[in-house]
Amino acid sequence: MTDLPLSVRGLNKKFGGLTAVQDVDLDLQAGICTALVGPNGAGKTTIFNLITGNIPPDAGEVLVNGKPVRGMVPHRIARMGVARSFQDLRLFGRMSVRDNVLAAIEHSAWLWQPGGGAARRAREAAVDAALDRTGLTALADARAADLAYAERKFLSMARILATGGRIWLLDEPASGLDPHSRARFVSLVRSAVADGVTICLIEHNLDIVTELATRIAFLDRGAKLAEGEPQAILRDPELIGIYFGERRT
Structure with missing residues (x-):
């Protein structure tokens, strides 16, 4: 059996007395877009932080292409092909657009790294393509x-593209975009999926979710309540009630 690009098993995280993630299992299948959907505070971004090593889990395991990454620092996980965007974008405001993209692959741009001129030209080509x-x-x-x-949002996407990562974790990448920019974003993600990139998307715009996602995992209060095809999840009256603020007892 071929290892999945990314799997989460029994993931748990507490912050003091608050359970942020509770026994979450999640498989990202190769070459499709999976959406994490749920109300604010459901634990979606925390799951991304646990996957990428930004915070350590209390229990559970994250596997990238079948290899456990628990305990690894974020840049090592990134070098395994996991590329991520953040809600707050985290761009270098005083740097040029080109240098922002180059910084995303700077681990291979140090002067003392092997490769010489050929490696430099490859980096420049990756930046130009992104x-x-x-x-x-x-x-x-x-x-x-x-x-x-909107262009800052696309700069964040360009940084992901330049890394060559084949697993993308996108945290509300289309929030605040105008209709034209949303269409550009949807086209970009569809193109990446067609190229075989595995994508996990956090997005509150359910229209974008239905346009892009093949599967949805629905979370609330840190727990995964359901997973399946978008139509089945988004037509479930209980789940939609939770999403729009009708809390469970």
Whole structure:
């Protein structure tokens, strides 16, 4: 049996007396988009933080291509092909668009690393390709701080593209986008999925979820309540009630 790109088994995390993630199992299947859906505080971003090593789990395991990563620092997990966006984007505002993208692959850009001119040209080609796919080529020399909000969102996506990672964790990447920019984003994600990239998406816009996701995992209060095809999950009256604030007893 081929190892899944990413699996989570029995993941748990508490912050003081608050249970943020409770016994979550999750499999990301190769080359599809899986959406994490649930109300605010359901534990979605915490799961991303646990997967990427930004916070340690209290219990459970994360496997990347069948290999356990618990205890690894975030940059080591990233080098295994796990690329991530953040709600707050975390761009370098005073740096150019191009340098922001280059910084995402800087672990291979140190002067004392092997590869010489060929490696430098490969990095530059990766940056150029990422800027082209996100529509930012004409803004390559602009400061990140001077970009419009939507273009900052696409800069975050360009950084992911440049890494060459095959597992993407996208945390509300389309929030606040205008209709035209949303369409650009949907096209970009669909293209990546068609290229075989495995994507996990946190997104509150259910229209985008239904456009992109093949599977949905529904979470509430840190627990996974259901998982399945989007139509089945989003037509469940109990789950939709929870999503829109009708709490369970």
